[in-house]
Amino acid sequence: MDTKEEWNHFIETSDTEEQEAIKLFLTSLKAKRENKNLTHIASLLQIKTKRIDDYTLEMEMPNSPLLDNSIGIVHGGLTATLLDTAMGTMASLVPGNKRGAVTVELKVDFINPGVGEKFICRAHVIHNGRQLVRMEGKVSNENGIVIASASGTFFKLSSE
Amino acid sequence: MDTKEEWNHFIETSDTEEQEAIKLFLTSLKAKRENKNLTHIASLLQIKTKRIDDYTLEMEMPNSPLLDNSIGIVHGGLTATLLDTAMGTMASLVPGNKRGAVTVELKVDFINPGVGEKFICRAHVIHNGRQLVRMEGKVSNENGIVIASASGTFFKLSSE
Amino acid sequence: MDTKEEWNHFIETSDTEEQEAIKLFLTSLKAKRENKNLTHIASLLQIKTKRIDDYTLEMEMPNSPLLDNSIGIVHGGLTATLLDTAMGTMASLVPGNKRGAVTVELKVDFINPGVGEKFICRAHVIHNGRQLVRMEGKVSNENGIVIASASGTFFKLSSE
Amino acid sequence: MDTKEEWNHFIETSDTEEQEAIKLFLTSLKAKRENKNLTHIASLLQIKTKRIDDYTLEMEMPNSPLLDNSIGIVHGGLTATLLDTAMGTMASLVPGNKRGAVTVELKVDFINPGVGEKFICRAHVIHNGRQLVRMEGKVSNENGIVIASASGTFFKLSSE
Numbered sequence: 001m002d003t004k005e006e007w008n009h010f011i012e013t014s015d016t017e018e019q020e021a022i023k024l025f026l027t028s029l030k031a032k033r034e035n036k037n038l039t040h041i042a043s044l045l046q047i048k049t050k051r052i053d054d055y056t057l058e059m060e061m062p063n064s065p066l067l068d069n070s071i072g073i074v075h076g077g078l079t080a081t082l083l084d085t086a087m088g089t090m091a092s093l094v095p096g097n098k099r100g101a102v103t104v105e106l107k108v109d110f111i112n113p114g115v116g117e118k119f120i121c122r123a124h125v126i127h128n129g130r131q132l133v134r135m136e137g138k139v140s141n142e143n144g145i146v147i148a149s150a151s152g153t154f155f156k157l158s159s160e
Numbered sequence: 161m162d163t164k165e166e167w168n169h170f171i172e173t174s175d176t177e178e179q180e181a182i183k184l185f186l187t188s189l190k191a192k193r194e195n196k197n198l199t200h201i202a203s204l205l206q207i208k209t210k211r212i213d214d215y216t217l218e219m220e221m222p223n224s225p226l227l228d229n230s231i232g233i234v235h236g237g238l239t240a241t242l243l244d245t246a247m248g249t250m251a252s253l254v255p256g257n258k259r260g261a262v263t264v265e266l267k268v269d270f271i272n273p274g275v276g277e278k279f280i281c282r283a284h285v286i287h288n289g290r291q292l293v294r295m296e297g298k299v300s301n302e303n304g305i306v307i308a309s310a311s312g313t314f315f316k317l318s319s320e
Numbered sequence: 321m322d323t324k325e326e327w328n329h330f331i332e333t334s335d336t337e338e339q340e341a342i343k344l345f346l347t348s349l350k351a352k353r354e355n356k357n358l359t360h361i362a363s364l365l366q367i368k369t370k371r372i373d374d375y376t377l378e379m380e381m382p383n384s385p386l387l388d389n390s391i392g393i394v395h396g397g398l399t400a401t402l403l404d405t406a407m408g409t410m411a412s413l414v415p416g417n418k419r420g421a422v423t424v425e426l427k428v429d430f431i432n433p434g435v436g437e438k439f440i441c442r443a444h445v446i447h448n449g450r451q452l453v454r455m456e457g458k459v460s461n462e463n464g465i466v467i468a469s470a471s472g473t474f475f476k477l478s479s480e
Numbered sequence: 481m482d483t484k485e486e487w488n489h490f491i492e493t494s495d496t497e498e499q500e501a502i503k504l505f506l507t508s509l510k511a512k513r514e515n516k517n518l519t520h521i522a523s524l525l526q527i528k529t530k531r532i533d534d535y536t537l538e539m540e541m542p543n544s545p546l547l548d549n550s551i552g553i554v555h556g557g558l559t560a561t562l563l564d565t566a567m568g569t570m571a572s573l574v575p576g577n578k579r580g581a582v583t584v585e586l587k588v589d590f591i592n593p594g595v596g597e598k599f600i601c602r603a604h605v606i607h608n609g610r611q612l613v614r615m616e617g618k619v620s621n622e623n624g625i626v627i628a629s630a631s632g633t634f635f636k637l638s639s640e
Contacts, residue, residue: 003179004171006186011164018189019163021200025185026166029178040181040226041235044204066200075201076263077244081237088236103236104612105633107267107427107587109471111447111454126469127431131611132584132635134431136469149446149456151429151471153585153633155612264452265473267427267587269631271607271614286629287591291451292424292475294591296629309606309616311589311631313425313473315452323499324491326506331484338509339483341520345505346486349498360501360546361555364524386520395521396583397564401557408556423556427587 055125074114086123091133091154116141215285234274246283251293251314276301375445394434406443411474436461535605554594566603571613571634596621
């Protein structure tokens with residue numbers, strides 16, 4: 001049985017929740033085909049980016065079955081992934097940085113349960129040093145409830 | 161065009177990297193169908209668990225295109241996801257805890273670039289308090305190179 | 321030779337920097353005699369407290385020879401002491417808390433060198449939970465330059 | 481009334497706890513006079529250093545009235561000071577580092593109440609990078625009870 005047959009068989013026998021995941025995977029694959037720079041995980045999480053100013057950036061992630069942990073709230077690791085992605089992207093874009101930045105360390109404080117229709121992460125530069133970028137981030141849902149806040153240190157690749 | 165047709169069309173036009181992702185998504189959906197308790201993200205990351213002793217647990221995650229960040233190493237957020245999953249699972253299983261545990265805070269130190277064939281996360285209980293479980297975690301690759309280390313605080317749901 | 325004689329001898333042979341420390345120690349001992357609740361370290365650091373609102377408090381600490389680390393800037397540990405004192409005090413005073421709070425964890429980000437005439441620490445409650453108080457803190461000098469920022473988790477003693 | 485008279489008056493009217501502090505201050509001033517490189521705070525805390533190997537160092541601090549917080553256990557800020565001092569000193573001494581290191585960030589987990597006769601801090605290098613030194617630290621009392629553990633990032637001054 002080849003991949004196509006296997007997929008067809010799985011789709012035919014799928015329940016509602018599985019159908020939702022199947023559609024999400026296809027949407028994610030198509031988005032990545034359109035934009036090769038997108039990572040699989042950013043595509044799966046359907047993350048959208050909005051630049052606010054020179055030192056601030058927002059990323060938005062809709063809730064989906066992919067985000068669930070075992071007790072029906074957003075998996076803390078995916079909240080951390082959203083924070084790391086937004087903070088790291090902003091750190092890569094600070095004025096004077098040309099070659100990106102890698103995460104040195106990240107501390108995430110989980111404040112309220114991760115429930116909501118979408119999650120908005122605001123990443124802001126605290127200090128743009130010669131080699132280190134110090135960042136803060138905050139994840140809220142569509143009602144403004146704070147889900148998590150974070151601090152992180154990023155190392156500019158251009159300085160290596 | 162229905163979902164099946166769309167999938168068939170996408171599969172027929174896919175390149176090698178896409179085919180790898182397509183197979184991974186199918187494997188993940190099948191694994192979750194077999195084990196309803198599995199979360200989508202744990203299934204996608206193909207995480208396997210091994211209990212070491214009362215206070216220690218290991219989770220293993222094979223490298224895959226899903227893990228890549230934009231510069232060819234494992235996305236820091238997914239390293240954090242592996243750590244949070246392993247540390248949170250271990251915190252939920254400490255002697256005397258019956259109803260699980262939620263992450264209060266997690267600090268991840270990224271030590272070496274996330275390269276390798278697989279990533280092994282060891283989560284260990286530092287202190288099993290009445291309401292809080294204090295954990296440490298470490299992610300290494302198959303050669304024993306430390307990718308990340310972490311500390312975290314978890315709150316026992318049974319005590320709320 | 322008794323303590324008084326020893327002190328007299330030390331004072332007679334002291335240089336200018338030592339005289340400054342000697343005066344500081346005496347001021348600190350007198351302040352603590354006036355206010356038994358004061359800790360030695362808060363007295364030595366000459367920390368003064370100002371309540372801003374129900375969820376915010378400020379502590380101010382003048383620069384002094386006691387604060388110097390070996391390279392002429394404020395010792396990071398004492399910046400952490402100021403932060404822990406302010407954040408812990410504020411956590412002890414949240415509405416509904418009667419018996420104080422202990423520090424669970426504290427993360428301090430050192431942003432700019434600790435120079436200045438005085439250091440002002442603002443501690444603010446992020447979340448006042450049933451058992452945990454989540455705090456943030458920031459230390460600036462008299463010119464508004466941020467020296468350090470911090471996040472911390474505190475456990476209410478009243479709930480044990 | 482000059483400083484000497486003030487001190488004599490204070491000493492004559494002092495109670496037992498004050499006498500202990502008075503002696504401690506004098507001991508500290510004398511230690512610093514002997515060793516100008518000592519900081520006031522390291523002298524006050526009576527910190528002693530022992531190098532274990534190329535990447536590990538221990539510092540020991542006796543309990544004293546100076547360490548007390550308001551509930552009779554060691555002030556968390558002073559535990560953090562001991563950790564920052566030991567980890568920062570070790571980071572300054574890594575092979576290849578000539579000009580010292582400054583703390584970028586420090587996370588302290590407080591595990592057990594800070595009680596005991598003395599506190600031993602072991603600081604160990606996790607990674608000696610080109611510009612960053614990644615450290616871990618642990619504070620135990622004389623019975624081996626872990627009071628606090630910590631992770632921190634230090635920046636080599638020689639690389640600026």
